[in-house]
Amino acid sequence: MKALIAMSGGVDSSVAAKLMIEEGYECIGCTMKLFHNEDAGIPKEHTCCSLDDVEDARMVAYSLGMPHYVFNFSEDFKEKIIEKFVCSYEAGLTPNPCIDCNRYMKFDKLYERAKLLNCEYVVTGHYARIEYDIETKKYLLKKAVDDTKDQSYVLYTMTQDQLAHTKYPLGGLTKVETRAIAEKNGFVNAHKADSQDICFVPNGDYAAVIEQHRGTPCEEGNFVDKDGKVLGRHKGIIRYTVGQRKNLGISFAKPMYVCEIRPEDNTVVLGEAEELLSTEMDVSDVNWISGTAPTESFRCKVKIRYRKSEEWATVIPVSEQKIHVVFDEPQRAITPGQAAVLYDGDVVLGGGVIEK
Numbered sequence: 001m002k003a004l005i006a007m008s009g010g011v012d013s014s015v016a017a018k019l020m021i022e023e024g025y026e027c028i029g030c031t032m033k034l035f036h037n038e039d040a041g042i043p044k045e046h047t048c049c050s051l052d053d054v055e056d057a058r059m060v061a062y063s064l065g066m067p068h069y070v071f072n073f074s075e076d077f078k079e080k081i082i083e084k085f086v087c088s089y090e091a092g093l094t095p096n097p098c099i100d101c102n103r104y105m106k107f108d109k110l111y112e113r114a115k116l117l118n119c120e121y122v123v124t125g126h127y128a129r130i131e132y133d134i135e136t137k138k139y140l141l142k143k144a145v146d147d148t149k150d151q152s153y154v155l156y157t158m159t160q161d162q163l164a165h166t167k168y169p170l171g172g173l174t175k176v177e178t179r180a181i182a183e184k185n186g187f188v189n190a191h192k193a194d195s196q197d198i199c200f201v202p203n204g205d206y207a208a209v210i211e212q213h214r215g216t217p218c219e220e221g222n223f224v225d226k227d228g229k230v231l232g233r234h235k236g237i238i239r240y241t242v243g244q245r246k247n248l249g250i251s252f253a254k255p256m257y258v259c260e261i262r263p264e265d266n267t268v269v270l271g272e273a274e275e276l277l278s279t280e281m282d283v284s285d286v287n288w289i290s291g292t293a294p295t296e297s298f299r300c301k302v303k304i305r306y307r308k309s310e311e312w313a314t315v316i317p318v319s320e321q322k323i324h325v326v327f328d329e330p331q332r333a334i335t336p337g338q339a340a341v342l343y344d345g346d347v348v349l350g351g352g353v354i355e356k
Helices: 013-021 051-063 074-090 097-115 160-164 173-186 204-214
Strands: 002-006 025-031 068-072 121-123 127-134 140-144 223-225 230-234 259-260 267-271 277-288 300-305 313-318 322-332 340-342 347-354
Touching: 002 013, 002 097, 013 051, 013 121, 013 173, 025 051, 025 097, 025 140, 025 259, 051 068, 068 097, 074 097, 097 121, 140 160
Parallel strands: 002 025, 002 121, 025 068, 223 267
Antiparallel strands: 127 140, 140 347, 223 230, 259 267, 277 322, 277 347, 300 313, 300 340, 313 322, 340 347
């Protein structure tokens, strides 16, 4: 069988390719060109799309005896990922573009190319696991063995068909074991640092990217408290996210945090730490991994951001793609635009986008 390996130039996808070859698959390597970094003035060392990354992927592919291609998805990426990212911040949301990239690029556009190349599987270096449940005749998306590297949170949009044609060879490995395999095989990227930033955002400066994309600075407005009292001026709502304390540009006698962003009147609501606590949230655009939406309330754990543990909650279905979540304990800074992902132990049930 043939497999298309998504190779970013990093160590994870390189080792994934090696493991697939060892399993007897005929492999083809590919690197997705998602963004014209140099045209945007983004330092290539902060991205996953630089020429060096492409060359690293190509060298590993050739060392493994695999053909390697570069697919230019930059126009689709600009439309589906960057534009949505910009619109979300303008709407007072805090998006996770990596989830959208997995959804629309890796497991949409890349699947189209895989079919054209007669590949049965798309393979990535994500730390997650896919298992087939004989009893339910459904594919399960599960957490990786290495909790510190688990990426199941950003994969909740996957469908049964995609899970049936996807391989995650690293799901049972730790990062240390992955690097050891790379070293043993002499990969040029064995000690390459993991990418940290969003690929099209230089140094985490989201506002600069948004203003460059729009060609105009964001309008300033008022900081207010929960009663509407003006506390000062902000430099544009795109520069703030719920829970933020630093870089407000204004000092107070006690710690103040961003509690709400209101694009309708261009205000940012500030409050004290306890005002960030909430036990409920609405979640929309929900994807159910099983393909079937529940009709009754149920208990599970819910994760509201990538670097946070799951917490017990009651999930109340509102419609097939919308749920209301009630946590057992108050959660800090539930952030509109971020993903809420539902877990039953190690199994991902589904997830969606936090509305409010």
